[in-house]
Amino acid sequence: MTDGTKVGFEVLHKDVRTSARRGVLHTPHGDVPTPVFMPVGTAGAVKAMPNGTLEELDVRIILGNTYHLYLRPGYERVERLGGLHQFMSWNGAILTDSGGYQVFSHRELRSISEEGVQFRSHLDGSKNFFTPEKVIDIQRALGSDIAMVFDDCTEYPTGYVDAEASMELSTRWARKCREQWQKKDDGSTALFGIVQGSVYPELRKRSAGALNELGFSGMAIGGLSVGEPKDLMYEIVECTASLLPWDRPRYLMGVGTPEDLIRCIAMGVDMFDCVLPTRNARNGCLFTSQGRILIKNAAYAEDEGPLDPNCSCGTCLRYSRAYLRHLFLAGEHLSAVYNTLHNLTFYLDMMQKIRQAIQLDSFGNWLEQMENGEG
Amino acid sequence: MTDGTKVGFEVLHKDVRTSARRGVLHTPHGDVPTPVFMPVGTAGAVKAMPNGTLEELDVRIILGNTYHLYLRPGYERVERLGGLHQFMSWNGAILTDSGGYQVFSHRELRSISEEGVQFRSHLDGSKNFFTPEKVIDIQRALGSDIAMVFDDCTEYPTGYVDAEASMELSTRWARKCREQWQKKDDGSTALFGIVQGSVYPELRKRSAGALNELGFSGMAIGGLSVGEPKDLMYEIVECTASLLPWDRPRYLMGVGTPEDLIRCIAMGVDMFDCVLPTRNARNGCLFTSQGRILIKNAAYAEDEGPLDPNCSCGTCLRYSRAYLRHLFLAGEHLSAVYNTLHNLTFYLDMMQKIRQAIQLDSFGNWLEQMENGEG
16 A cells, blocks of 8 residues: 655755764655665565564665565566565565676676676576666566666776776666656656766766766665775765765665664765674674674573663563573574564664754764764 | 462363363463463474464463473573573463473484483484483473473384383383472472373273372373374373373373364363474464465465465464465575464464363364364
8 A cells, every 4th residue: 555655855954063864755655764774675574574573663664675576486476466565565665676786696697788687596597687677677566665776786896997887887777777667657666876886986976977967766875895895885985975966865785784874874875774684683693782792602601681781672671692592502483583673673773863863963972982982 | 480379270161062171270370271282382482483472372381392401401501590481581381291202202312221211312412311300300490380200102003012011111200200209399390190001091091090099280191193093092092081080181292183182172181282383384384274275385376365264363464375485485484483373373263262162062063063074
């Protein structure tokens, strides 16, 4: 069910000391306060997190992976079943990526041409071909609130010439995506552009310029968190964010740690997604206000305290570190369930506090404390 | 937290047409209406079922496996952490088995003597020795509301002479267990006897007679559901149940299907445990009012209906067969979570209806309908 709202964005408040913005993203499936962290629901489900729990945590938007849903259960099937929202019984907003990054990650299985990317399924080895047009058609069939253009993602390091060629290809694909999207544009799905250009400010500038000219409902920063040093990533995020339209949401793809989120929010980023909280949870790596915990550690074998005394998630309120360690070592399904609940709560609570801090113009102080190691 | 109640049992109503009884089992961790199905919480957790969900389903008692908890995390550790209730944050009742059946199942790893059973851990191959006395000590350390005697379980088929020797060994062990239990009996843990004797009514009679003479708070029927034909199992349950004290709970161990439960309740059994609903759920085999469903079946690929239109569990209210099939095929953790919620709800709802039917003297009709294939 949608209320007919089109995707739109408002900046509600700009922090006094940093470039952080407090805003709201309007979507046909509800409003999303920004800055926002979007839990990753790769295959039509946020791993180990029931939808009801996501709702209890007031999650307003999740990310779906076009590549994964295309391969299984298939986008035509999802379309016949009423689209992704209905298929997975999720009435909040959904952003789908374009599959560009997944195809990039399985690079031994792909080959790129002007027309698109041929790749082999990691599930059964079958040959598939993604074009910019097809990727838009798939996302439309899925019924995403926000679709992403198909882009070519470079690895790190990549030389300037190759990065330039890749960025220019991404720009041509972005144009094709936009044209394909416009053919059926009824306002139900917004399309975001993706700035590429590896770690070269000059290329980022040209990419952003070309995409700004085309005009998108939102702009993403892609091609980062692929192995480059942290400082370089921050540098590129900062210079790229400053090139993006003020009145459109800015989405940093696939990043990152709690510290990354805080720093990049200070640079003016509004949207994030990352598998880190959910994947780490399944691997027994837990974020707490006192740092990371590896729950399998023998130190926790008889630790009766909660994961994080400052957390009020269902896991911390009820279970001890000793019990969570036991569940992890015993390979119980509940280990993933309880750990994911905690890690996602940690991220979502942090974002909630950041939104408040921006609103109160105290975000700069918080950032300073974190940089001084007091965060 | 316990309220100081000792374990006790009351028969509240006897069905007019069958031997079914409606009763209540009082425990230090709350009252349990019977007949009851106890979800299996092997390793200190009902697999894929958060405690909060068990509570929402009004589960009053779960089963823990002494063998598994002994090996991991270790009973002394659980004791230091305040006992199993506190360790797993479960404030309902807990019945622990004695490990006899688990040791029996791993028979290539064990050797039996008068003193007890030597076995190798299925986790690390380490040598361990269970005696009747030790098994009582372990269950006391775990803080079980109901402990079971250590028994020797025969496979099917077993000749009369071997079955007789095994039953007599179990009887001697039961006496030792009772003596060990009495040494520290403060009313906080009840001890149940286990009738053995394979498929021989004469041996079952002698076993029950000897155990009745020793006197236990409840009586279990063990050594069934080990490969014998269904009719033979029913025959043995019927003859054994009739030998058990009227005023004590009767517990049929490790059985079984919904049909098994209904039939054995009609024979006067009050308590059941079985991994079937939870294990089948994880394997994608779902119980419904219209029969069993294998969710991976291609027939459900685009089936938008619920698993069971007559079920009001969270899974059936929200998700389609098509989506549940997708989660199963994609290997998502949520597949186990949603399927387990459904299967357990199916069992628990059935038990609730049976208790009502017994109370209203309509259980016999229900049984007839089921036998005529109308159930």
